[in-house]
Amino acid sequence: MPRAVCPVCRKKTDVSLSEAVIGNRLHCPHCHALLEVVEEDPIELMEVFDDDFSWEDELEEER
């Protein structure tokens, strides 16, 4: 299984071949950061800040 390094926690992360596709998103099993595959060989991951998920909405609900 290919391995990549999580850019957030710097730990090695197993990435299955079906997930190792540029643009695919996955969660780091160590720090649960949302990561996107930006390079396939070797696999390189980048942290993603999902625009669809609004932290502001979440905070407003708690008020």
Ligand SMILES: [Zn+2]
């Ligand atoms: Zn991580």
